[in-house]
Amino acid sequence: MKTIKVCLAWHNINSNNYGVSALAIAQVALLVEAAKRANVNIEIETLGTPFVNELTIKEEVEKRLSIKLTHKDFSLKNFVLSLAKFNSSVLSLFKKYDIVMDIGEGDSFTDIYGIKRFTIMVLTKYLALRTKKKIVLSPQTIGPFNNKISYLVSRYLMSKCDAVFSRDYKTTQFVRDMGIECVEVSDVAFTLPYDRLPKLENSVGINISGLLWNGGYSGNNQFGLTVDYQKFVKQAIQNFRARGKSVHLVAHVIANHIPVEDDYRVCVQIKKMFDEDEGVVLGPKFTSPIQAKSYISQLDFFAGSRMHATIASLSAGVVTIPIAYSRKFSGVFGSLEYPFTLDAYSLDTEGLLNQLFEYYDHQFQVMRSSMANARNIALQRNEKYIDYLQELLRHE
Incomplete structure (x- = not known):
């Protein structure tokens, strides 16, 4: 049986961002x-942003899928330093692989x-192409x-790829x-395994x-939200509690060393606001996106602002309302004929709350x-993707 070496470019299993890890x-x-x-x-070797070594996600995945994985960090700084030292081997970085599959960490192939x-x-796309290996x-x-130049460069690179797949x-x-x-x-995260x-x-x-x-990295509403996000979250919790529901605070980015990104830190902060209310539950500090999806699977309903947290919930069979901060949400969920995404960048705070509870109170069975239906569409489409991968591997 032949062995095929695959590089998964811009994939990172041991990432603090469980959306990146889930992909x-x-x-x-x-x-x-x-x-x-086939x-x-x-x-399989993943390549991209630095591996977070204190995480144990890789070991969990290796055990679950019975495969050994390696990772290679890649940064522009180290690439330039290598060239400055006349180390031309970095130009042949992808030569050892048979196939390169680049996922751009989900949404990073853009100039925005x-x-x-x-x-x-x-x-990385150029370096892969110059080795004349298959690139997907x-x-x-x-x-x-x-930018006109970035448009032309991107079009050229995509024209040279063996295949280009979109998720929306x-x-x-x-x-x-x-x-x-x-x-x-x-x-692909619609097929993330879970218990x-x-x-x-x-x-x-x-x-x-x-x-x-936290208002984005700038702390000043970097993403142009039209809602008061903190007010929305607190009011949503109060409204669900008034309906007699237990509310589970769920983190999907756990970044101890990057406070501005850390969902769990905020969940702890919110729980302190409802300290005497046992019906507001601080979810676990998950050690992997598999554990997070498994926890979410037990819930009746889920609303979230991290797209891959909402992908986890919907694909686990939970009625879901994504709270979007960018166009990628409506693209991904709209492609699955799921029209219940709410925009935090067009509605005001009151409008967002009203629409959330209009859906929850009056359209729950329609959402279910x-x-x-959306879950079935996603799994069927990803079956088509598996068929492509099977043929790609078979003819390598």
């Missing part, structure tokens, strides 16, 4: 399944995050490219308008984004039916 784990799981069907062995981030996304852009949000209809249309063939599937827990009656989960709570 990487799910991609590995899909590859493992495709390799079984009757080949695979060696600045020139440095865009440059490093482009650089895995399901992700692509664009926008607001907006990306699909955007890429096709660039003249590039694009296959639409779903976010289903017994249902908790009358339970509600709320995922609070530490980044939104829509959730089941």
Whole structure:
């Protein structure tokens, strides 16, 4: 049985951001399944942002999926330093792999995050292409490219890829308008493995984004929200408690060393506000996105501001309302015919609360039916992606 070496570029299993980690784990799981069907062995190395060594997610995944994984950190700074030392081996970084699959950490193949981030996304794609190995852009949000040069560079790179996959209809249309063939599937995290827990009656989960709570990295409403996010969260908790529901505070980014991003720190802070109310429950400090999804699976209802927390809940069969801060939410969920995303960047605080409880109080069964349909669509589309991976591995 032949062995195929696969590089998963811009994947990071040991990430404090469990959305990034969920993408990487799910991609590995899909590859493992495709390799079984293709009757080949695979060696997988992830590459991208630094591995958080104190996390044990990699070991959990290796045990669950019966595969050994390695990771290579990549940064623009270290790349430039290597060249300055005349170490040209970095130019052949991808030569040892048979296939390179780049997921751009979900939504980073764009120029909206600045020139440095865009440059490093482009650089790895270029280095992979120059080795003439197969390169696939895995399901992700692509664009926008607001600068003319970044638009042309991105179009050229995508035209040279063996396949380009999108996870939402907006990306699909955007890429096709660039003249590039694009296959639409779903976010791979819909297939993130988990352990289903017994249902908790009358339970509600709320995922609070530490980044939104703190006003973004700038601390000054960086994402242009039209709601008072802190007021919205506190009022939502009070309204659910008034309806006799237990409210579980759920973190999906646990970043001890980056306070502005840390959901769990904010959950602790909120629990202190409701210290005497046993019906407001501080969720665990999860050690992996698998554990987080498993915990979420026991809830009756879930609302969240981290997109992959809401993907976890919907794919675990929980009625879900995503609270969006960017277009990627409506793209991903709209592609699944799930119309219950609420925008925190267009509604005001009162409007957002009113719409949340209009859905919860009066359209719960409609949402439940829509959730089941969306879940089935996502899994069917990702089955199509597995079929592609199977053929890719079989013909390597």
